[in-house]
Each structure stands twice: as C-alpha cells, then as structure tokens.
Amino acid sequence: xxxxxxxxGTMGSGVxxxxxxxxxxxxxxxxxxxxxxxxxxxxxxxxxxxxxGIAASDIILSIIPPGEAAALAERLRPAxxxxxxxxxxxxxxxxxxxxVARVAAIIGPTGxxxxxxxxxxxxxxxxxxxxxxxxxxxxxxxxxxxxxxxLEMPVLLGPVGAASAMKMSYAxxxxxxxxxxxxxxxxxxxxxxxxDLKRELAASQPQLFxxxxxxxxxxxxxxxxxxxxxxxxAGFVGDDPAARAMFEAAAGFxxxxxxxxxxxxxQTAALTAFCETKP
Numbered sequence: 265x266x267x268x269x270x271x272x273g274t275m276g277s278g279v280x281x282x283x284x285x286x287x288x289x290x291x292x293x294x295x296x297x298x299x300x301x302x303x304x305x306x307x308x309x310x311x312x313x314x315x316x317g318i319a320a321s322d323i324i325l326s327i328i329p330p331g332e333a334a335a336l337a338e339r340l341r342p343a344x345x346x347x348x349x350x351x352x353x354x355x356x357x358x359x360x361x362x363x364v365a366r367v368a369a370i371i372g373p374t375g376x377x378x379x380x381x382x383x384x385x386x387x388x389x390x391x392x393x394x395x396x397x398x399x400x401x402x403x404x405x406x407x408x409x410x411x412x413x414x415l416e417m418p419v420l421l422g423p424v425g426a427a428s429a430m431k432m433s434y435a436x437x438x439x440x441x442x443x444x445x446x447x448x449x450x451x452x453x454x455x456x457x458x459x460d461l462k463r464e465l466a467a468s469q470p471q472l473f474x475x476x477x478x479x480x481x482x483x484x485x486x487x488x489x490x491x492x493x494x495x496x497x498a499g500f501v502g503d504d505p506a507a508r509a510m511f512e513a514a515a516g517f518x519x520x521x522x523x524x525x526x527x528x529x530x531q532t533a534a535l536t537a538f539c540e541t542k543p
Contacts, residue, residue: 265289265413268321268351269310270336272297276327277304278387278395279415284309285390286414291321315343323407324353327383331492333357337370344374352406356381356397358493360432360500361425368424377403380424382431388415400426432500436511439490440497442483443514445476446521449538450531462543477539484532488522491515 268291269280280290292310294302305312318324318340326336333355344353353376355367361380368378378401385395396416399407401424408417420426452461465473483490494515501507524531 265323265410266291266321267410267413268292268313268318268324270318270324270326271328272301272305272308272310273327274304274387275383276325277308277310278389279325279327279397280305280310281308282388282414283410286412288410288413291317293318315340316346319343319347319351320349321351323410324351325356325381326354327356329489329492330358330363330496333359333363334367334370337367341370341374344371344376347374347376350374350376352377352379352403354379354381354399354407355428356383358383358431358435358496359428360496361428362499363496364425364428377406378424379404379407380427381407382427382429382434384431384434398427398430400424400428429500432497435493436497436501438479439493440511440514442476442479443494443517446480446483446535447517449476449480449535453534453538458538459541459543462538462541466543473543480535480539484521484525484535487518487525490518491522494518 265288267283267288269276269283270292272280272292272294280292283290290308290310291313292305293315294305294312324340326333328336337353337355344350353371355364355378359367364380371378380400382398383395384398388395393416396418398418398420400420400422404419408419411417420430449458452458462473494511498508498511498515501511521531
C-alpha cells in the first residue's frame with residue numbers, strides 16, 4: 265500500500281508513523297517546507313517525492329490547516345489529471361461540508377475518487393486507538409482498507425460531507441467549549457476571583473474543572489490553526505445567526521490567543537497560572 269500524506273505537521277506525521285509502522289509506504293512532498301517539517305517526515309519514515317510521485321500513490325490523505333485545503337487540491341490537480349492510475353483523494357481537514365464540496369469539485373475532473381474525512385482526537389500514539397478518521401462517500405470503503413495498517417477509520421452511512429459534518433459538530437463542542445472556559449478563566453483573573461472560581465469548580469464540577477485545566481494549556485500552540493476551524497464551524501451553523509456569531513467570536517478569541525502566545529504571553533501566562541495552581 266502506497267499512501268501519500270500531506271503535510272508533515274504533528275497530525276500528518278503521526279498518521280504517517282502509524283502507517284509506516286504497519287508496513288505501508290508513505291510519501292510526502294517537502295518542497296518549500298521547513299527543516300522542522302523535514303525532521304518530522306524523517307522520524308515518521310516518510311519519503312520525499314515530487315507531485316508525480318504523490319499522484320502515483322494508492323491513497324492521498326490531505327491533512328493540512330483548513331484554510332489551505334482547496335489550494336492543495338488545486339496544486340495537485342495537474343499531476344492527478346496526468347496520472348495513469350488514479351489514487352483516491354481523501355480530504356481529512358477540519359472544513360465544513362460546503363468547503364468539502366468545493367474541494368470535491370476541484371478533484372472530480374481529474375478522474376480520482378474523492379472521499380470525505382474527519383479526524384477526531386490527537387496525533388496517533390503507539391498502541392493507542394484514540395484517534396479516528398471518520399470517512400464518508402461512495403468510495404469510503406476503499407480508504408477504510410487502511411485499518412489493516414494501524415488506523416481507526418469508521419465509515420459513516422452518508423454522502424460526501426457527512427464525515428466533515430461529524431467533525432464540525434464535535435470540534436464545535438470541544439474547541440468551542442475550550443474557548444468559553446478560557447475566556448471565563450481570564451475574566452475571573454481580571455476580576456480578582458480566580459481562586460474562588462477554581463475552588464467552586466473543583467468542588468461542584470470536578471470533571472469539568474479537570475478537563476479544562478488539562479485542555480487549555482495544550483491549546484496555545486494550536487490556537488493559530490483553530491482560527492480557520494472556528495470560521496469553518498461558523499459556516500457550518502450558518503443557518504443559525506446567533507450560533508454563527510458565537511463561532512466567529514471564538515475565531516477572534518483564538519486569533520488573540522495565538523498572537524499573545526507568539527508575543528508578550530500575558531494571557532497565556534494567566535491561563536497557565538489558573539490551570540496549574542491548586543484550588
């Protein structure tokens with residue numbers, strides 16, 4: 265089995281490592297990528313090839329920031345059109361069903377099958393089954409064959425777009441709630457009631473308190489990627505104006521956290537203090 269994984273971020277390299285550990289050949293393209301990306305690719309056993317080599321794979325997994333999903337499909341379209349043996353193109357990105365339809369429309373004329381994917385969980389870890397890539401569309405079963413190579417790939421009984429709808433709904437709850445919790449931690453800190461809030465949460469909502477204090481510090485380095493994801497979720501709930509406004513605001517919140525993490529770090533320091541200090 266030859267699988268192309270683009271790109272080499274923590275999720276892409278984690279998926280690639282799981283595949284290579286189980287006997288698949290994993291290809292990628294390092295053109296224009298950083299040395300950090302190249303190092304992750306080497307550690308995961310990925311082989312650098314050109315776009316023709318990507319197109320000659322059995323399956324292509326697109327695992328990139330959501331704002332780049334359509335651009336990657338456009339970039340690969342000429343090579344996919346020329347390919348004599350067509351791969352299955354799987355968009356695994358955190359995009360809403362309308363964006364999935366745009367990507368599918370780019371891939372369709374190449375003659376390649378298109379499958380919708382939605383990743384739930386963090387990068388795969390050895391021995392763990394906590395990462396699932398949900399699949400939907402007529403050709404989903406062809407991609408589910410990767411379960412033989414260490415991936416968890418449930419197939420949803422729905423059309424292209426169903427897997428992304430699942431991802432949008434799940435991420436809207438988990439990442440939306442992280443934004444809400446972090447915003448209130450900061451508000452309590454500014455209001456001088458952080459210690460009181462922590463004691464009350466620990467006493468009356470211990471599971472919620474534990475979840476928030478674990479998830480929030482892990483969010484800082486990912487916040488820049490979550491901006492576009494919140495925007496995609498805003499589009500997903502677009503028929504509900506209040507919900508759309510809520511997730512557009514969450515995108516703005518994560519944009520501010522990303523800027524703070526890259527700069528002064530005052531907000532992230534306050535959040536870390538809230539999460540680390542015992543109530």
